[in-house]
Amino acid sequence: MNPDFTQQVSATVDQIRQDGLFKSERRLLTPQSAHIRTPSGEALNFCANNYLGLADHPDVISAARSALDEWGFGMASVRFICGTQELHKQLEARIAELVGTQDAILYSSCFDANGGVFEVLFEAGDAIISDELNHASIIDGVRLSKADRYRYRNRDLEDLRTQLEAAKGARRIVIVTDGVFSMDGSYAPLEGICDLADEYGALVLVDDSHAVGFVGENGRGTHEYCGVLERVDLITGTLGKALGGASGGYVAGASEVVELLRQRSRPYLFSNAVAPSVAAGSLAAIELALGGSEQRQTLRRNAELFRSLMDEAGFELLPGSHPIVPVMFPGEDGARQASQIADSMLERGVYVIAFSFPVVPRGKARIRVQLSAAHSEQDVQTCVKAFIQARDEVV
Numbered sequence: 109m110n111p112d113f114t115q116q117v118s119a120t121v122d123q124i125r126q127d128g129l130f131k132s133e134r135r136l137l138t139p140q141s142a143h144i145r146t147p148s149g150e151a152l153n154f155c156a157n158n159y160l161g162l163a164d165h166p167d168v169i170s171a172a173r174s175a176l177d178e179w180g181f182g183m184a185s186v187r188f189i190c191g192t193q194e195l196h197k198q199l200e201a202r203i204a205e206l207v208g209t210q211d212a213i214l215y216s217s218c219f220d221a222n223g224g225v226f227e228v229l230f231e232a233g234d235a236i237i238s239d240e241l242n243h244a245s246i247i248d249g250v251r252l253s254k255a256d257r258y259r260y261r262n263r264d265l266e267d268l269r270t271q272l273e274a275a276k277g278a279r280r281i282v283i284v285t286d287g288v289f290s291m292d293g294s295y296a297p298l299e300g301i302c303d304l305a306d307e308y309g310a311l312v313l314v315d316d317s318h319a320v321g322f323v324g325e326n327g328r329g330t331h332e333y334c335g336v337l338e339r340v341d342l343i344t345g346t347l348g349k350a351l352g353g354a355s356g357g358y359v360a361g362a363s364e365v366v367e368l369l370r371q372r373s374r375p376y377l378f379s380n381a382v383a384p385s386v387a388a389g390s391l392a393a394i395e396l397a398l399g400g401s402e403q404r405q406t407l408r409r410n411a412e413l414f415r416s417l418m419d420e421a422g423f424e425l426l427p428g429s430h431p432i433v434p435v436m437f438p439g440e441d442g443a444r445q446a447s448q449i450a451d452s453m454l455e456r457g458v459y460v461i462a463f464s465f466p467v468v469p470r471g472k473a474r475i476r477v478q479l480s481a482a483h484s485e486q487d488v489q490t491c492v493k494a495f496i497q498a499r500d501e502v503v
């Protein structure tokens with residue numbers, strides 16, 4: 109051990125603590141679910157991305173369990189050496205069908221999918237135009253590409269046009285956006301983005317991690333919700349949220365594009381294949397999502413009920429319809445209020461998370477509530493009651 113090194117590191121961690129940015133991890137003693145148990149007791153969970161309640165669904169668990177018996181525990185190989193089973197091909201085909209593209213390529217995570225897509229498809233002389241609030245994995249993936257980078261203000265089509273003007277003359281231009289922005293629960297204006305892409309001869313890439321499986325009439329994603337199903341060139345997304353919540357990500361698009369990614373994309377080529385049980389469980393989750401209009405309706409109803417009860421109780425919400433519902437605590441004292449209300453709610457058995465600067469802009473502290481189809485009406489009412497009681501105690 110080098111004592112100077114560990115002392116320096118420990119000073120950095122202390123600084124993180126002093127800045128109030130230290131992230132501690134709560135331990136769950138149960139599967140991920142609407143009702144969980146932690147060392148401090150039972151809790152209603154309103155902070156997982158378990159939108160359809162599939163993380164502990166019996167069909168998903170049993171598909172994963174059978175795959176363990178039939179296909180073994182792990183692949184011990186990357187895909188192109190000896191890591192491809194029937195399951196992986198099936199899963200890729202099913203993802204492509206779900207999101208409406210010709211093909212899809214599987215990664216260990218969406219972080220890897222975003223890390224592996226830009227470098228291959230966009231080179232020096234190309235231009236990548238990215239929404240300022242895009243996910244960290246997009247930012248990192250774009251950094252690996254030698255293309256010129258442009259940034260536009262969140263969901264701002266005027267500014268996007270300005271950046272498209274600035275990028276004119278590039279060989280390839282791609283507009284990159286999250287389908288849903290996770291801190292606000294807002295949708296990217298995909299119709300306007302696709303119109304501008306047509307006007308400027310640009311491509312569109314959407315990361316639909318917070319939408320795939322449950323947003324849109326048939327749960328196909330933000331492009332379905334926005335009426336641009338055929339107009340998005342590249343879609344990335346995760347299996348780690350609504351679609352069972354285990355792990356895995358993908359890039360979906362034209363078969364030629366997927367073929368090239370299989371040849372050149374580094375996180376695909378040099379990282380292990382997704383475990384068979386995870387592939388099988390994810391396949392089962394996609395089946396449930398495809399046939400899951402009932403769960404989508406329940407999810408929608410829960411989000412509407414929560415929004416209307418919170419409105420009535422005088423809380424300030426960011427408007428919208430996504431099951432991510434930010435409850436805002438603006439102003440100088442907002443960060444303290446949000447964090448104390450979240451703590452007080454956990455003592456009442458309701459688990460929500462407060463976010464403040466630098467995760468969200470200064471003065472825009474919030475508690476982000478995430479509804480699930482696994483919540484009952486009663487669960488939603490309990491959550492609202494806890495909000496009201498905690499506010500009375502803290503504010």
Ligand SMILES: *Cc1c(COP(=O)(O)O)cnc(C)c1O
Nearest residue numbers: 217218219243315317346348357
């Ligand atoms: C969650 C998320 C990711 C990361 O997905 P993983 O599969 O967990 O790596 C990437 N992009 C967006 C927009 C996300 O919300």
